[in-house]
Amino acid sequence: MRFSKDHEWVKVEGGVATVGITSYAQEQLGDVVFVELPAVGKKVKAGEEAAVVESVKAASEVYAPISGEVTEVNAALGDTPALVNEDAEGKGWFMKIKLADPKEVDALMDAAAYKTYIEGLH
Amino acid sequence: MADPGTLKVTPLNALHRSLGAKMVPFAGYDMPVQYPMGIMNEHLHTRAQAGLFDVSHMGQVRITGKDAAKQFETLVPGDYQGLALGRTKYSLLLDDNAGILDDLMATNRGDHLFVVVNASNKDADVARMRERLKGVGIEYLEDRALLALQGPAAKKVMAKLSPGSGDMVFLSIRELKIAGIDVLATRSGYTGEDGWEISVAAKDAEALAKALLAEPEVKPIGLGARDSLRLEAGLCLHGNDIGPDTTPIEADLAWAVSKRRREEGGFPGHAIVMKQLKDGVARKRVGIKPEDKAPARGHTPVADMSGAVIGEITSGGFGPSVGGPVAMGYVATRHAQVGTPIQTIVRGTPRPAKVAKLPFVQPNYHRG
Structure with missing residues (x-):
């Protein structure tokens, strides 16, 4: 698993990246009450807004950590947005993106680097 | 965002931090947004049991003299001249255009009026x-804190810590002792629930808060849940819903x-208020219920079913007790009737809603 500075995670299998927000991010947001996901087939660019996650308090953008085409979104979040709180880095995934450029993944942080990064935010 | 170094603190600041609160700048104060x-859960706990809120950032003012009212x-x-001794009334500070400079609670204390105003405007x-x-x-009361105990279990907690307070009715005031501490308490609040707003000497505020929090029904509640509670209760936030x-x-x-004031006037904007009462207004504040799950937040445009913009959301979010999004805002009066289908334009996407x-949520006030 790889991590972005905007607190998204990426897990690549066979050229397709599963993307979600990190446990740290869901903890900062608090109770997630709504997730707006992109349309399947949408082309996204790394660093661009791809989804919106809403807590009781506020709406926050979720950025595509890598470029590519959205091939699937997590329909379960429609009925159960709380999955993001319960299992952010598993069942609470947001979307799958077919990688346009696999090298972009290498530019993301590994788990150890992300841990150091979030420690530096406090 | 304000520089944290210049933020003011309430007498409960250290307590908030010790309780693990997430602190944010609000109206120039360092305040707990959540615990x-x-x-x-703070919201739901307040509706089910009781919550304790620090609202010491609000302004407490005494107007003294025989002509105070x-x-x-x-x-x-x-x-206010017709307000009974010991009773509290909601009102609005108006400007000459009948614009709302602030909303407030003022109580007849006999030899003075006790007024509580919003932090941002005080x-x-x-x-x-x-x-x-x-x-x-x-007289601006610098050395007083203000705590709110809100929720259906508030009366049980008060019966224990302040015997005899239970016969106070909604919108009345009394000097009480709570856990032996002298306070001035109003049976009122900003959540739609029964409860008390409690003015206390700054030096006693932490002891009072600790005594209330020691009761199993009472949890500390931050500004985040305060906002969702008041929104579900349909109560205006000055600066968002009124201004x-x-x-x-x-x-x-x-x-x-008030009826007498309509007839007699003598307040800023009276002529405009009377004209609007007689002729109606072009837009009205209404409740707005999104019909899907997407919250429609402040400044979201509101459109009619043809897509023409007819207004704007002024407060909106997720209502934990409603279990879905809730909002209020202004719409053109011809669309203001309850049940009218409308659309909110959330991030460019029209979404179904109804006035x-x-x-x-039904209020739970103790009217006696």
């Missing part, structure tokens, strides 16, 4: 009172313009 329990009426449309409010009111004293660009009639607060009756 480890989280906004959702009469003078105060030159700023607000409420009937300096301007006090300045206006000092400038406009003649032959009265304006200098809205009048009491547009804001659907005509009930706050809804306020409040979204």
